[in-house]
Structures are given as structure tokens and as C-alpha cells.
Amino acid sequence: MAIKMVAIDIDGTLINDQREITPRTVAAIKKASAAGVKIVLCTGRPMTGVRAYLNQLGLNDRDDEYVVSFNGALAQTTSKKVMVDDSISFNDYADWVNYCLKEGVHSQIETRDYIYTTNQDIGKYTIHESGLVSMPVRYRSLDEMARIQDQYVIAKAMMVDDKAVIDRAYADLPQELADRFSIVRSEDFYLEFMHKAVSKGSALKRLCEELNLTTTEVMALGNAQNDNSMIEFAGTGVAMGNSVPETLKVADDVTADNNHDGVAAAIEKYVF
Incomplete structure (x- = not known):
């Protein structure tokens, strides 16, 4: 089944060690978005640490694009409509x-x-x-x-x-x-x-339910333990080449590392 959503971690995944999105990765994401594929940045960061990347990718201030932040505690449209909000007492x-x-x-x-x-x-x-x-x-x-x-x-x-x-x-x-x-x-x-209810995977699941997407229509990319839940949830779970061993074990496939366009390579392989 065609991939209709790509969930992407930021640190160690979307950005390289210089905290930059490479041109090839920007191009692949923009091409996928233009084709109607939902690009969901899924991160432990708050929204203040995501906005600059959304702007670079042309995804900011939109009612039809989404971000999962705080490792799944908050999910919202990039125009700030909140869809998931689970906080600590x-x-x-x-x-x-x-x-x-x-x-x-x-x-x-x-x-x-x-x-x-x-x-x-x-x-x-x-x-x-x-x-x-x-x-x-x-x-x-x-x-x-x-x-x-x-x-x-x-x-x-x-x-x-x-x-x-x-x-x-x-x-x-x-x-x-x-x-x-x-x-x-x-x-x-x-x-x-x-x-207790929070993970990137649980937030992604609730987002997919809202958008009537199945797990087989989702690809997730990450490199660390906090990405494992979404990699396991997605029908196509991809670990970066720089991933920790626990993440490599739960992934369906391994792409190049974050310094060598691993996100772009996975999108080119599974979306196009």
C-alpha cells in the first residue's frame, strides 16, 4: 500500500550533526508533501525548537500538516490546532x-x-x-x-x-x-x-485515527530509544544508520545516517 504519512524524528535523523537539513533531504520532503504525503515531525522538542525547520520545509502555519512534540505529549497542526495534549500532574x-x-x-x-x-x-x-x-x-x-x-x-x-x-x-x-x-x-x-500514556507511537496512532490512515500507510524514521514506539507502530519502520542498537533491532529497514541523507534515501525508496 502507498505511503501517505512520513513521521520523522529531528535530532540525529532529520538534521545532520551541524543541525542542518541537507538540500537533498529538503527536496525529497518537499516533493513528498507536494504529492499529498503528510510529513509529521515527531520530536522530543517543544514547538519553539521545531518552527525553523517547518519554515524551511514549507510546512508551517498549515491546517493539513502536523507536528508531534514533547515525545508525544502534544500533537497539533502546524497552524496550532491541538489534537493530543497529555500532561504530567x-x-x-x-x-x-x-x-x-x-x-x-x-x-x-x-x-x-x-x-x-x-x-x-x-x-x-x-x-x-x-x-x-x-x-x-x-x-x-x-x-x-x-x-x-x-x-x-x-x-x-x-x-x-x-x-x-x-x-x-x-x-x-x-x-x-x-x-x-x-x-x-x-x-x-x-x-x-x-x-504514562505518552509516546511518539501513541500520538501517531491517534493522529492516524483522526486522518483515517492505516499503519501500512505510515513510514517512521528515527535513531534513538524515544523513536522506537513510532518505528514499531508504522508499517514501514526505518532506523537511521547512526541509530542506537535498541532502535536498529525494532526497525524494518536501515537507511544511511543523518550526515549522509538517510531521510532522503528512505523517502526516495519507499514513497516514490
Whole structure:
């Protein structure tokens, strides 16, 4: 059956190591979009970190194109009509951030407008994330966060620290706390916590139901653990050549890496 939707991760997939979309990939995506194929950027980023790429691809401010952000917590048209919105409760966040403080691991949350951290000594990976997704950082104590909790929606929480620090904190995470979240590793220094129902795959499934598309009409491309759910959901799940081993295992096919037009190669192979 013909591919009618292509779901594409951003970091390590759509963009190369210089954070650029190569000309060949831009051309392949624009050709697919012009042919009526839905191009859905599926990312852990907030929308602030997606808009520039949507503009480059000619997909922004449209009622018929879609983005899945925050690893599936939010799905919307590129003209901002919300279709999926699953957030973390403040009570779950409070228990989680207290665990992070006890374990000595830097943490943050992302809303639609800001990154918030309870770490007065703001971690280097929070600063990195702020620049990556074009979102400002605000320091708030937990009691300050509690007082303004009705002013924001927690799309996702993140442990943001050196690999060894996160590995230790994750290994010791109480099962009762882990069971409240959907947890994915997007980088060695990022461990992401979302609402229990959230994944890229679940958001893509709900989007397909809305658009009356079957899984066989979907191709998904990614490179990391947080992409596995959508690669498994899609009828054609494609791993990038630079993928982590867990992602390579669940994919139907492997394309070139993100520095050698892997997305373009997959679109040319399966869409045209």
C-alpha cells in the first residue's frame, strides 16, 4: 500500500550533526508533501525548537500538516490546532523532583513556553537544551512552582546530567515512582519522563485515527530509544544508520545516517 504519512524524528535523523537539513533531504520532503504525503515531525522538542525547520520545509502555519512534540505529549497542526495534549500532574512532578534532589541529579521541566528548573546552580545540559530548542530557562524553587502551578502545563520532565549520574539515579528509581511515567532515553545526558500514556507511537496512532490512515500507510524514521514506539507502530519502520542498537533491532529497514541523507534515501525508496 502507498505511503501517505512520513513521521520523522529531528535530532540525529532529520538534521545532520551541524543541525542542518541537507538540500537533498529538503527536496525529497518537499516533493513528498507536494504529492499529498503528510510529513509529521515527531520530536522530543517543544514547538519553539521545531518552527525553523517547518519554515524551511514549507510546512508551517498549515491546517493539513502536523507536528508531534514533547515525545508525544502534544500533537497539533502546524497552524496550532491541538489534537493530543497529555500532561504530567503537579503531584507526580513534585514527588519526582524531590527524588532528583535527593539523588543529586540536575532536572528540569518543559512547558509550552519555558524550561523550569529547581536547581539554583543551573546545569550545563539545561543551558544546552535551552539553546537547542530556543526556549528560555527560569529558576523556581519547588514551593514557588507550587504557587503558580495553575499557570503552566508540564509537558515533560527531564533528568539532565552526565551519563553516570543519570544511570545511577535511574537504576535506583523506585518502581512506584517509575510506574507513573512513560520514560525514554533521548541522549546519554537526557532521561525524559512523560505522562504514562505518552509516546511518539501513541500520538501517531491517534493522529492516524483522526486522518483515517492505516499503519501500512505510515513510514517512521528515527535513531534513538524515544523513536522506537513510532518505528514499531508504522508499517514501514526505518532506523537511521547512526541509530542506537535498541532502535536498529525494532526497525524494518536501515537507511544511511543523518550526515549522509538517510531521510532522503528512505523517502526516495519507499514513497516514490
